[in-house]
Amino acid sequence: MNEAQAPVDGALYAARQKIYPRDIKGRFQRLRVYAVFALLGLYYVLPWIRWGERQAVLFDLPARKFHIFGLTLWPQDFYFLTWLLIIAALALFFFTALAGRLFCGYACPQTVWTETFVWIERWVEGSRTQQMKLAKAPLSGEKILRKGTKYFLWFAFALWTGFTFVGYFTPINELAGKVVTFSTGPWETFWVLFYGGATYVNAGFMREQVCKYMCPYARFQSAMFDQDTLIITYDEKRGEPRGARKKGSDPRAAGLGDCVDCTVCVQVCPTGIDIRKGLQYECIACAACIDACDEVMEKVGYPKGLIRYDTQSGLEGRAKHVLRPRTIIYGSLIALLIAGFAYSITHRNVVAVDVIRDRNALFRELPGGLIENVYSVKILNKDAASHEFSITADGLPGLQVDYGTDAVEVGPGDVQSVAVRLRVPRGELKGGSDILFTIRTQDERALEATGKARFLAPTN
């Protein structure tokens, strides 16, 4: 038994062999490059875009406010985020049912960053063969230089990624200034290194292992597949029996299919599988094997598409159905949720009120037979404009409201805390009663919000 035929159990403990995916050009690889540029471009550029006085997209955790262009979300708007996550999950189901693992191949951060790291590797170390040769070569000046350059570039790129990540949570202009003067705060430094380190390890070293061993989606996506899902597949009927052949010879006469068994589809695979063995959960649908096989087919003069995007139905020569219960249900659910989301985010109440009773005294008896309770009324103005608010309270006869002025001005995206005194003639109540505070804007834009509180009085 030679080493290559080690039993499966032994392989469990054997060191992993690094995969050196071969570079390949083609229409799907071009699409993937566009996807990488679009997504990473968005990621690295977005925090630098300004919106008026502030950063356009800033998840201001210290202030507990999320700014997304003109929109400011507060902790109270948390459910919007949940809503977005549900839409994203459904969209994933929808596209998986339609076209398989589109997300994995084109949009998953793991794929996108790995792709970038592979580019850097290729740029420094050369082609697949050169990389393998370099790995096997004894230590030399050139090896140290090439490997060192690669690791340095990876490291720099990962750090920049971590820096950008933190730039979504703390103003990136200030952060850049602090980085230049080495004066970042402890948590900023920590998260830059944490996210940068995770990028470095995930995209530089773990790569396809993340998809194989760590990704839950890779395991459950098959539940969303059906006979009409587009998958990357090898046309076994056309390709088998595979085998090498002389140029120009008739494969049918030699009893051969169209697969020339050049193994290029295996060499380009970033997860190191053989697509000809059928659909495997390791396949991230990057379509590199399609492009590779098309190129070979063109060279040997066979029709393209021996490996292609197709459905199970298509492979078996049946009619294809894009519209089917599964896609219709997912599709309409998404449409419904997006419509609801858009409606509620444009119609959300942009003012809110939070009433807290003064904790020091239950109540105070004033001369003149009045009972007084003190509250701290917090007015939240999530609107983009400043507003003046009046405060009223209901729930008890003869209730007097006193907050010093007639109107409280609250700036855009600001919170204003107001001390409010409520007075009720003694005898109107015993013990306590619920009351309702209402804040109203004084200007042409009518906005209001209410908050409940309890009014306490002596029991006798």
Added chain:
Amino acid sequence: MRKAADEYTGRLRWPRLGQDVAIVAWPSFLVASVATMVCFGFIDPVLVGNDDYPPPAFQTRMAGYAVGFFFFWLIAALSSLMTLYLVRTAHPEPADEGTDDGTRSPE
């Protein structure tokens, strides 16, 4: 003879320890991220604790979020670890051992 294609696909597995670390660390990381978001969506970390505890260096929101995140990660990782241990140490299902008539399955 071994096919040329298998040269590339044969020994690409992670060692068992690597798999175990990944299986414990990664799902708990995902769960911890969600738990952190939900938890601090409702709770403002600076309102937790008092003047003496936690120590002053940790009495900022950023510290609260970070400590919360790693706390959730640790708890979730313990759960993952226990699950993994139970799965790894379980006796295989009888069905895996052979077919109904007592013969071993071809695999």
